Amino acid sequence: MASKSTAGATSDRPVPTTMTTNLHPAVAAYLADSAAMGLRPYVDLAPADARTQFASVMAARLGADHQPRPMAEVVDRTAAVDGRDIPLRLYRPSTSTANRPVMPTVVFFHGGGWVIGDLDTHDALCRRIADGLPAVVVAVDYCRAPEAPFPAPVEDAAAATRWVAAHVAELGGDPDALVVAGDSAGAAMATVVARRARDTGTPRLAAQLLLYPVTDLTMSHASYVEMGTGYGLTAETMAWFIDHYAGPVEDPDASPMAAEDLAGLPAAVVTTADLDPLRDEGDAYARRLADAGVPTVHHRHGGLIHAYALMETVPIAMEAIADDLSALRGVLAA
Structure with missing residues (x-):
């Protein structure tokens, strides 16, 4: 399913085993269903209409x-x-663990x-994370x-993290197990929040979960050419987002x-998908983290595409x- 590498200050950097570039049949069916929906490319839509379409598709x-x-x-x-x-x-979550009565x-x-994207489009994923850790x-x-371009989203992310850290006990969380996480563009912001927290000394973060992160807006990696069309997210759509x-x-x-x-950042779990235009920049960022001595687990999932974490109906x-x-x-247990 996935190649896995774990690295830290005394380990070699993670270099994923070469994976098959064959599309998993269930993912191929998922893409075929998407094509049958007759969706308009995001690049042909105004941002507000793109948001509506994405929300409708997720539902x-x-x-x-x-x-x-x-x-x-859920509140x-x-x-x-x-x-x-x-x-x-x-x-x-309803679940808990005996050895961790206060949860991360x-x-x-x-x-x-x-x-695009909002709290509702990622509701199922957030529930899965809450239940799965717990x-x-x-x-x-x-x-x-574009209503609030860079750096406004990053500033919101950093401010919200500071607020959560200040209220973590009230929220029922463990102040020693605060994690920043995100998928795609959200993962990019998680990396920034983690770096700022390191530089300022607050809040103290235990880990970062980076699901198929955006790490390089130059779009210069080979996977943009190899996987830039035909696998859901396209290079053209990424250029539209970045613009x-x-x-x-x-x-x-x-x-x-x-x-x-990147030295001194919290331990990281970095994931990439073999058939994702963002694959190479995510792989490269995982290597840089490990090279900097950051304990890093890197999963590169074969047969999957960008945004696999949102594909609730696809078992793989x-x-x-x-x-x-x-x-x-x-x-977190280490």
Whole structure:
């Protein structure tokens, strides 16, 4: 399913085993279903219409009879910080562990190229993370481009994380097990929040979970050519996202790969998908983390595509995210 590498200060950097580039049959069927929906390319839509289409697709994928994964509590909150109100959604799972009566807290930033996606599109994933670790999950509804371009979403992410850290006991979380996490563009913001926390000394983070992260806005890696069409996310769509986000590619808060020093960052679980245009930049970032001495687990999942963590109806994709959460449990237990 996936090649796995674990690295730390005294280990070799993770270099994933060469994986097959064959599309898993279940993922091929998923893509065929997407094509049958007759969706318009995001590049042909205004951002507001793109958001509506994405939300509709996510709801349709789950089906009219979908029953959300049960939680002990799901409640919308607001983080009043730095003169603004940032919407949050708190997930408290029904599960717990005897050896960890106080659960880790995961601050989660959704993907969507900084333009689409919201709390609802990633609700199922947040529930899965909360139940699978188990952990208290706080999803952040950060502002989006182009109405709020770079660096506004990053500032929301950092401010929300500081708020969660200050209220972690009230939220029922473990102050010694605070995690930043995200998928795609959200993972990019998690890397920035982690680096800023290292530089300022607060909040103290235990780990970062980076699901198929955006790390390099130059779009210069070979996987953009190899996987840039035919696998869901396209190179053209990524260019559309980046154009709306307007992040300068040389700024490490926009392109985490541009950061000069990654030493001292919290332990990381970095995941990539073999058939994802973002594959190579995610692989490269995992190598850089390990080279800097950061304890790093890198999963490169064969046969999968970008956004596999959102593919609730595809068993092989859910096996992959379960594998990723298992790695994070191991990191937190270390």
